[in-house]
Amino acid sequence: MQAFVKGTIRGIQDTIKNPEGAIDSLMKRNPIAKREIELERLKLSLAKNFVTPDVQKNGLGGVDMKRLERSIDQIALTFQFTNKPKAADIFTAQYLPPKEQRLVK
Numbered sequence: 001m002q003a004f005v006k007g008t009i010r011g012i013q014d015t016i017k018n019p020e021g022a023i024d025s026l027m028k029r030n031p032i033a034k035r036e037i038e039l040e041r042l043k044l045s046l047a048k049n050f051v052t053p054d055v056q057k058n059g060l061g062g063v064d065m066k067r068l069e070r071s072i073d074q075i076a077l078t079f080q081f082t083n084k085p086k087a088a089d090i091f092t093a094q095y096l097p098p099k100e101q102r103l104v105k
Contacts, residue, residue: 059102
């Protein structure tokens with residue numbers, strides 16, 4: 001599991017560093033895709049969903065447990081839990097590589 005998580009994070013880091021290369025890979029597998037559109041979509045996704053202030057500070061894959069607890073509380077406002085989970089029931093950092101290896105550079 002640790003190798004999978006580490007590889008996934010590395011792939012995201014490589015994509016952030018070289019989105020054009022990531023799109024080149026996509027085009028080999030999906031030649032009918034429109035390169036310019038896919039590149040624009042990827043860059044937008046990276047900027048809005050991956051390279052957030054929290055990720056820049058704490059690295060990819062980390063979770064703010066207090067924020068997760070608040071999210072669970074918000075869900076509880078509209079959903080009746082039979083057994084309300086705690087953040088630790090949902091997330092563990094045990095498979096994450098060290099923060100230094102998860103930072104976006």
